[in-house]
Amino acid sequence: MTVKQLSVFIENRPGRLSAVTRILGDAQVNIRAMSLADTKDFGILRLIVDDCEKAAATLKENGFSVTATQVLAVKINDRPGGLADAMKALYDDNISVEYMYSAFINTEDNTAYLILRVENVSSAQVALSDAGFFLTSQEELSGI
Amino acid sequence: MGKYWNEEIECMSREDMKKLQSERLVKQVKHVWDNVPYYRKKMEEKGVTPDDVKGIEDLHKLPFLTKADLRECYPYGLLATPLKDCVRIQSTSGTTGKRVVAFYTQHDLDLWEDCCARAITAAGGTDEDVCQVCYGYGLFTGGPGLNGGSHKVGCLTLPMSSGNTERQIQFMRDLGSTIICCTPSYAAYIGETVKEMGLTPDDLKLKAGIFGAEPWTEEMRREIEKSLGLKAYDIYGLTETSGPGVAFECEEQTGMHINEDNFIAEIIDPDTGEVLPEGSKGELVFTSITKEAFPLLRYRTRDICILSREKCSCGRTLVKMTKPMGRSDDMLIIKGVNVFPSQIESVLLKMSNATPNYQIIVDRVNNADTFEIRVELNDDMLSDTVKSIEELEKKISNDIHSILGIKAKIRLVEPKSIPRSEGKAVRVIDNRKLH
Numbered sequence: 001m002t003v004k005q006l007s008v009f010i011e012n013r014p015g016r017l018s019a020v021t022r023i024l025g026d027a028q029v030n031i032r033a034m035s036l037a038d039t040k041d042f043g044i045l046r047l048i049v050d051d052c053e054k055a056a057a058t059l060k061e062n063g064f065s066v067t068a069t070q071v072l073a074v075k076i077n078d079r080p081g082g083l084a085d086a087m088k089a090l091y092d093d094n095i096s097v098e099y100m101y102s103a104f105i106n107t108e109d110n111t112a113y114l115i116l117r118v119e120n121v122s123s124a125q126v127a128l129s130d131a132g133f134f135l136t137s138q139e140e141l142s143g144i
Numbered sequence: 145m146g147k148y149w150n151e152e153i154e155c156m157s158r159e160d161m162k163k164l165q166s167e168r169l170v171k172q173v174k175h176v177w178d179n180v181p182y183y184r185k186k187m188e189e190k191g192v193t194p195d196d197v198k199g200i201e202d203l204h205k206l207p208f209l210t211k212a213d214l215r216e217c218y219p220y221g222l223l224a225t226p227l228k229d230c231v232r233i234q235s236t237s238g239t240t241g242k243r244v245v246a247f248y249t250q251h252d253l254d255l256w257e258d259c260c261a262r263a264i265t266a267a268g269g270t271d272e273d274v275c276q277v278c279y280g281y282g283l284f285t286g287g288p289g290l291n292g293g294s295h296k297v298g299c300l301t302l303p304m305s306s307g308n309t310e311r312q313i314q315f316m317r318d319l320g321s322t323i324i325c326c327t328p329s330y331a332a333y334i335g336e337t338v339k340e341m342g343l344t345p346d347d348l349k350l351k352a353g354i355f356g357a358e359p360w361t362e363e364m365r366r367e368i369e370k371s372l373g374l375k376a377y378d379i380y381g382l383t384e385t386s387g388p389g390v391a392f393e394c395e396e397q398t399g400m401h402i403n404e405d406n407f408i409a410e411i412i413d414p415d416t417g418e419v420l421p422e423g424s425k426g427e428l429v430f431t432s433i434t435k436e437a438f439p440l441l442r443y444r445t446r447d448i449c450i451l452s453r454e455k456c457s458c459g460r461t462l463v464k465m466t467k468p469m470g471r472s473d474d475m476l477i478i479k480g481v482n483v484f485p486s487q488i489e490s491v492l493l494k495m496s497n498a499t500p501n502y503q504i505i506v507d508r509v510n511n512a513d514t515f516e517i518r519v520e521l522n523d524d525m526l527s528d529t530v531k532s533i534e535e536l537e538k539k540i541s542n543d544i545h546s547i548l549g550i551k552a553k554i555r556l557v558e559p560k561s562i563p564r565s566e567g568k569a570v571r572v573i574d575n576r577k578l579h
Contacts, residue, residue, distance in 0.1 A: 011561065
């Protein structure tokens with residue numbers, strides 16, 4: 001089970017992040033998780049949103065370059081060592097992580113969500129499921 | 145050895161020069177008519193035959209030749225002698241259809257080297273001098289041209305080629321080089337390196353530098369003269385007409401004397417093609433009247449300049465051209481290399497799978513050209529990792545380098561971020577203020 005992540009190319013100049021977030025806000029798109037990878041000249045803003053199609057279309061209309069990637073949203077226990085367990089499951093199966101970032105914490109059931117980008121999505125899914133981890137679907141994510 | 149390499153020619157009266165040019169032109173027109181079908185066809189299309197050209201007053205009747213003709217004729221279409229009579233090929237720096245290949249017979253090489261010998265002599269060179277040639281050697285005409293001229297003059301010639309600057313300076317010191325020949329930007333760089341090595345011009349024996357192949361300013365001249373302790377002379381030429389030495393500067397440093405016994409210069413209106421009166425600013429057109437293998441009639445250089453016949457204090461009567469004041473096309477000279485924006489567009493589209501929305505930004509920092517190409521990114525070029533975008537920038541950079549022969553910094557930018565003017569992207573921003 002995977003979720004869609006949007007990546008937006010942003011030049012390093014004042015006002016760009018502000019523009020992206022405002023455009024999404026005005027389109028009533030809710031950002032569930034994000035991370036920004038930056039270099040000297042540009043950044044890639046990675047977004048998990050409640051309505052991917054609307055977000056991508058709106059950003060493109062406004063002249064942004066956007067691409068979609070399948071990533072995993074893993075539910076882990078919000079306790080010391082929770083993340084380490086998930087990493088171990090991947091490491092044991094020799095799966096390398098391209099990047100990851102944390103999404104949100106659910107205080108009701110003490111769980112946290114982690115966005116994972118791996119090279120081989122299907123083997124990562126098997127590894128995590130076998131180790132007892134729950135992978136969130138797009139629908140579930142939109143509903144959270 | 146005197147002040148001139150060939151006093152008879154260099155100080156010839158205007159009347160005698162006109163007579164010499166006329167004789168040579170008539171002969172040259174007949175030569176190309178007889179031997180180059182492409183020329184004959186162009187002349188026929190204009191309704192001109194060799195009988196119509198009786199002297200330089202008839203030059204304007206001939207059709208122009210452009211870089212497009214040269215491309216169409218690549219490689220042998222303009223060759224006017226049997227290939228077996230040719231002994232050398234030189235070529236322009238650009239590639240991908242923009243390459244110009246020039247052929248030389250031994251006679252052509254002799255004349256070319258003679259032109260360079262005049263330039264070296266005008267810069268004070270004699271057989272007592274040690275001449276360090278740090279222009280690139282190879283297909284580029286800079287190294288071979290000055291090398292040949294230096295031999296003719298009888299200088300002890302150091303065929304260093306460009307690069308390895310500390311070694312250049314080492315040789316200058318050890319062998320007491322008195323003359324250097326290179327691009328002005330490389331000369332400036334050598335000057336900076338001399339300083340960085342803790343040396344001063346007094347540690348060197350340089351007295352003259354012959355610098356060309358790219359535009360440079362008077363400010364740059366003064367800087368180079370100060371940093372290397374020499375007098376800097378400009379030299380002009382293009383591969384199409386032979387190479388450096390078409391025109392050269394004398395001690396007056398107020399323009400370059402054109403070797404009129406080999407090249408007839410005209411100034412035209414770039415839009416109408418009409419010949420302009422002497423002293424007007426316009427596009428420089430050359431007719432090579434002595435070349436055997438690759439003679440060009442009325443070749444449009446696209447360089448904008450002014451010709452002057454004002455009396456020169458050096459005594460030469462050869463017409464003087466100003467430094468090129470601009471171009472009548474979109475060619476840029478970056479780091480001594482001819483760059484057409486269309487070449488960059490073609491690389492982006494055909495090799496790099498990128499968008500053709502780009503902008504070239506050229507500047508000069510510490511007397512060296514900087515060259516940046518901004519390319520608009522599209523969704524297909526985007527990925528979610530920084531690494532893959534950096535790889536894409538690197539790929540474009542390598543593609544550009546393989547075609548142009550010079551490196552550019554590639555910077556990917558957001559879609560539609562390059563300013564458009566009347567729907568067209570502004571392709572070139574040249575901040576060098578060279579003209």
